[in-house]
Amino acid sequence: MQLPQGMILEQFEVGPMSNFLYFLGDQKSKEIAVVDPAWDAEYILNKAKDKGYKIIAIFVTHDHADHVNAVDDLQSKCNVPIYISKSESSFLGSQHKNVKCLDDGAIIAIGSIEFEFIHTPGHTPGSQCIKHENILITGDTLFIDGCGRCDLYGGDANQMYNTLYKKLLKLDDSTIIFSGHEYGSRRYDSLGEQKKSNIYLTCKSKEEFLRNRMGMAY
Ligand SMILES: [Fe+2]
Numbered sequence: 001m002q003l004p005q006g007m008i009l010e011q012f013e014v015g016p017m018s019n020f021l022y023f024l025g026d027q028k029s030k031e032i033a034v035v036d037p038a039w040d041a042e043y044i045l046n047k048a049k050d051k052g053y054k055i056i057a058i059f060v061t062h063d064h065a066d067h068v069n070a071v072d073d074l075q076s077k078c079n080v081p082i083y084i085s086k087s088e089s090s091f092l093g094s095q096h097k098n099v100k101c102l103d104d105g106a107i108i109a110i111g112s113i114e115f116e117f118i119h120t121p122g123h124t125p126g127s128q129c130i131k132h133e134n135i136l137i138t139g140d141t142l143f144i145d146g147c148g149r150c151d152l153y154g155g156d157a158n159q160m161y162n163t164l165y166k167k168l169l170k171l172d173d174s175t176i177i178f179s180g181h182e183y184g185s186r187r188y189d190s191l192g193e194q195k196k197s198n199i200y201l202t203c204k205s206k207e208e209f210l211r212n213r214m215g216m217a218y
Pocket residue numbers: 062064123140
């Protein structure tokens with residue numbers, strides 16, 4: 001897979017729930033955002049240091065503990081802004097510092113690389129995906145051959161249907177999906193391939209989607 005020019009994208013598997021966290025950034029300035037810092041802030045800091053990267057932001061796809069339980073620890077050492085959807089009220093009601101709320105379509109630059117935040121409710125009310133050119137970080141909205149649960153607190157399978165069918169499936173088939181967990185047979189895949197193999201993307205109707213989604217574990 002060819003990365004967009006000048007972009008840093010690195011994927012790390014962390015914790016007991018096979019979470020993926022990511023470094024996103026600018027090769028030229030070596031500045032990065034850490035996406036979903038969880039489980040081990042020291043590990044994240046050491047990885048960034050080894051590579052000569054400077055952490056300048058934290059991006060949060062959604063407020064579930066397995067994605068954010070190292071946010072405060074990391075921020076206490078880096079003192080950088082935390083970017084989260086303005087709809088993720090569970091996070092915003094907590095005591096985190098330096099939180100920046102994002103609207104659907106917000107753009108945040110890391111160095112000269114711009115990232116678009118797409119509001120994708122369904123797994124949680126304020127889930128968001130992060131896009132740069134054909135790279136899409138999906139958190140727990142879309143997995144390789146799966147999609148996020150909608151039966152947890154704040155989940156909504158109707159919203160998930162709209163997110164997948166009215167937003168993400170409108171993206172180009174060349175879009176590469178990088179999800180929030182290592183649940184699939186691959187660590188990433190194209191949207192075009194997922195349109196063929198992911199049962200949550202091949203439903204003929206909303207009713208079929210709701211039956212699939214609410215009858216399965218993930
Ligand atoms: Fe989650």
